[in-house]
Amino acid sequence: MADDVAQVPWGTTVAGLARRVLGEDHPPIALGELAPGERSFEYRADDGTLTLRATDGVAAAVGLHTYLRRVCSAAVSWDTPLPLGIARFPDAPPTRSTARIAQTYHLNFCTYGYTSTYWDRADWEREIDWMALHGVTAPLSLVGHEAVLRDAYTRLGLDEDTVRTFLGGPSYLPWQYMGNLDGFAGPLTTRWIDTHLELGRWILERQRAFGMRPILPAFTGHVPPQLAPERTTPRTWHGFVTEVLSPTDPLYARVAEQITRSQAALLGTDHRYAADPFIEMPPVEADLSYPGAVADATLEGLTAADPDAVWVLQAWPFSYQRDFWTDDRVTAFLDAIPDERLLVLDLWAEADPQWERFDAFAGKPWMWCALLNFGGRTDPVGDLQGATDALNRARNAPTAPTGLGLAMEGTHNNPAFFELILDQAWTRVDDVGGDWLPGFVRERYGPDHAPALLRAWQRLNTTIYRTPGPLVFPERFNGVLTARPDYRDLAEPQRLRAQAEELVGYDPAELHRAWEEMVDAAEADPGSARGPLGHDLVDVATAALARVADRAYLSLVDGVLREGTVDAGATERFLALFDDLDALLATRPEYTFRRWEEKAASWAGDADERAMLVDNARRLLTVWDSHDSPFLNDYAGRVWSGLVGGYYRDRWRMWVQGLERAAAAPEEAAARLDRRLDERARVFLAEGAPDPEPADGDVVSLSRTLLERYGLPR
Structure with missing residues (x-):
């Protein structure tokens, strides 16, 4: 590839990308330029050599990725282990594509x-x-x-x-x-x-x-x-x-x-x-x-x-x-x-x-963006x-957007959503389940796992990924896992019940079947869980257990309203769920608070700077401002190991301890709980999250354990 690199302005950059994605000894790639114009790429593969031509470096990278996805069934996501290790490029006929949006x-x-x-x-x-x-x-x-x-x-x-x-x-x-x-x-x-x-x-x-x-x-x-x-x-x-x-x-x-x-x-x-x-x-x-x-x-x-x-x-x-x-x-x-x-x-x-409200911004150039979280x-x-x-509605408007984009407040989550949006800069999608999802699943996991995992994703596409409305907006209810505990629901239990039901506008059995199908696929090839499948096992378990936690919370509220006492067994099951989910989260580094804090500390030049960086890392994801500020507390709401089994579980334990008192004297109990929660936040800022207990199993075995413990009965 060296001769081609010298002749193409972006050649060195794309060659470096290919080495990082495919490995230092990847099969040969020949690079070339297309005439200036709309962003385009063209590829073909013959006798083990991939020939790639493009109008610019980004288009060339999209062309490389498109070949890898369509021909090699190998996509590169945030959680894909690299290099891919493709030993030979399969033959492919000449294929050309032009961006649909600039x-x-x-x-x-x-x-x-x-x-x-x-x-x-x-x-x-x-x-x-x-x-x-x-x-x-x-x-x-x-x-x-x-x-x-x-x-x-x-x-x-x-x-x-x-x-x-x-x-x-x-x-x-x-x-x-x-x-x-x-x-x-x-x-x-x-x-x-x-x-x-x-x-x-x-x-x-x-x-x-x-x-x-x-x-x-x-x-x-x-x-x-x-x-x-x-x-x-x-x-x-x-x-x-x-x-x-x-x-x-x-x-x-x-x-x-x-x-x-x-x-x-x-x-x-x-x-x-x-x-x-x-x-x-x-x-x-x-x-x-x-x-x-x-x-x-x-x-x-x-x-x-x-x-x-x-x-x-x-x-x-x-x-x-x-x-x-x-x-x-x-x-x-x-x-x-x-x-x-x-x-x-x-x-x-x-x-x-x-854009609909302001008539496509009165002729100003504009970009359609997806935020999600x-x-x-x-x-x-x-x-x-x-x-x-x-x-598609925006693309069909009289004044169409000049671009599309991702504007998430935090990235490296929900890859299916964000990759679907970006794919549509190059390829129109009408029916997600039929036009796009089969390719996404094949490219994410490889063709060997595609049939079983496509069934799981079709179920996810009709459950957690067909959730209407801005349900991830913090001013709305997102579930009890990361919520700041209070006793309001003793006075109006119907409020939370309605909110919890709003989050489940689907048959929960479908979500649990998707979870089971993912676990089955991972058990058939445990090595596959080192990559995206392991990430997705944690995601689908989190989706299921979050709703189990909501139901367990409602059961505790109903019990104390009905009996005047807290059922010890129900309490144990509610708090144990936090420990179980925390153990599963700990099997994936991207779901651990410890990694976040260690990354912050790695920039420190001395003890004072380290203290400041660690404080920032702890503060932003929990109280945001001061430990007793009401404004942005729990805004980030991360379902991460160290937070779920430590910070959040401790708060709910405090809530349970005051539950009977709250039934009899709600104002006094609420004031006491607020003081304890503020103190817990202050301690977290000073000490951070405890190191999680070593998990008794890996992401696959723990997924099976939790599926059998919390999955719906057959």
């Missing part, structure tokens, strides 16, 4: 908090490879922005210590960049800023080498208060107070310009800038013209530094705070921005599309067919 967006500001805060170069290399193989052309890139803000604000007159304090802790940087908070859980260290500038440069270099055009953050009006004393206005987000400049203050455009210039100097530019000045915070002035004034000042600063700047704007505020963002306000805001200067991300289009919640849930139908 751009593919990936990531959300929040993803950089809930998933990738502590990733190193190896983690990012794997993720960028995944992006390329799945056709991502426009990734949001935040790593290194710490250094940009340090450079910009020191040039504007602040000292470095002030800037580092303003930035706060690493887990909270995405919300700092969006303007939601400042100075929380830090300060950021000089060492962190320097190492992440280096990492950010490497990430961008690799993404650009594939031909991606990364989107970098921009100024939102939020500044350190020391920059302009008595010239800013306070605003509040979930209890956090920040200061914003008036768009009529000349300093607004000056700061926007300096941040853009500093960013270009340190990280380069692809002329696209993500800025959301009103993300979950209404404008500080209610006047209809105010958002337009912010738009004018933002663009003045951006274009002074980069005449080719395009503003990338999330439509999320229009959905999240629709009472404020009336049709008139949104129209006035969008009309203030020239069409060629704006790209709108319809962030939650699979559930709450704003909030806080990086790991619940296996989604609506595969519903999301596909929503995307």
Whole structure:
């Protein structure tokens, strides 16, 4: 492949990808270019050599992946062990494909908090490879922005210590960049800023080498208060107070310009800038013209530094705070921005599309995005067919989207949902169960397991992956496993019963049959569980046991209301479920809190920095803010080993201990429980999760044990 690499601009990059995916000694690949035009690839395989031609590096990566999927039945997902180890390329006739949609967006500001805060170069290399193989052309890139803000604000007159304090802790940087908070859980260290500038440069270099055009953050009006004393206005987000400049203050455009210039100097530019000045915070002035004034000042600063700047704007505020963002306000805001200067991300289009409400954003270029999860919640849930139908409606609209994307708050969960969305940039899907699912199953597990596991996935497609509505939204009920315990249901038990039933809009027996079929397949080939099948065994067990936990909780509530006492056997069974699920989760590293905390600690340069990083890692996924804050507590709701069998189980044990008292004196019991829960959170922040007990079995044997213990009777 060496001769071909030298002749193709993206050849070296794609050759490196092939080595990482296939192994150093993979069969020969010949690379070539297609004429410029719509993103396309073409492949054929003869006599063990794969010939791959494409318009660009991302299209070439999609072409390689398409060949591997269709011809070799081998997809590369987040949980696929690499290298694949394909010894010879099977013959394949010439096959050509052209992208149905021009751009593919990936990531959300929040993803950089809930998933990738502590990733190193190896983690990012794997993720960028995944992006390329799945056709991502426009990734949001935040790593290194710490250094940009340090450079910009020191040039504007602040000292470095002030800037580092303003930035706060690493887990909270995405919300700092969006303007939601400042100075929380830090300060950021000089060492962190320097190492992440280096990492950010490497990430961008690799993404650009594939031909991606990364989107970098921009100024939102939020500044350190020391920059302009008595010239800013306070605003509040979930209890956090920040200061914003008036768009009529000349300093607004000056700061926007300096941040853009500093960013270009340190990280380069692809002329696209993500800025959301009103993300979950209404404008500080209610006047209809105010958002337009912010738009004018933002663009003045951006274009002074980069005449080719395009503003990338999330439509999320229009959905999240629709009472404020009336049709008139949104129209006035969008009309203030020239069409060629704006790209709108319809962030939650699979559930709450704003393009339909605003007539495809009045002619502005826009991208249809799927969000699915909030806080990086790991619940296996989604609506595969519903999301596909929503995307097809958008594609058939008079003003179709210029791109599609993934905007999850946390990634590396529910791979079927996210891969289905990205596949539709290249191939239309109408019937998920018939058009797409058979190929997904064959490519995920290999052809030997496909028949049995397709039956399981067809059942999942009619149960947990046909769940209508935004059921992963934290303001809705997601089940008792990760919920903060309280005694409200003693006064209104019908409330929780209705919520629990809403989560099960399917025959539970179908879910349990899918679980059994997956366990059967894994037992027939235990080695297969080292890859995606092991991940999916944990997912389907979590889906089933979460609903078992809901029913067990309801049984305890009903029992104390009926008898006035707590049944000891029912209590034991309820708490044992947390231990059982925790043991299963511990068999997969990606489902352990310990790995998350160790990744955070790995960036520490000294004991003080380690303490700060570990605190950030613990805090974000549990209380979010302080241990007694009511705003975002349990927002992330991770079903992870160490949390399920430790933190969450301890809280429910406290709840059970006060249950009889609550039946007799609810207010007193509730106040006592709240105090104990706050203390438990404080202890967790100080001590973390206990190391789980060694599991008595692997993911396959434990799956069988739990299936027999909690599965539905035959």
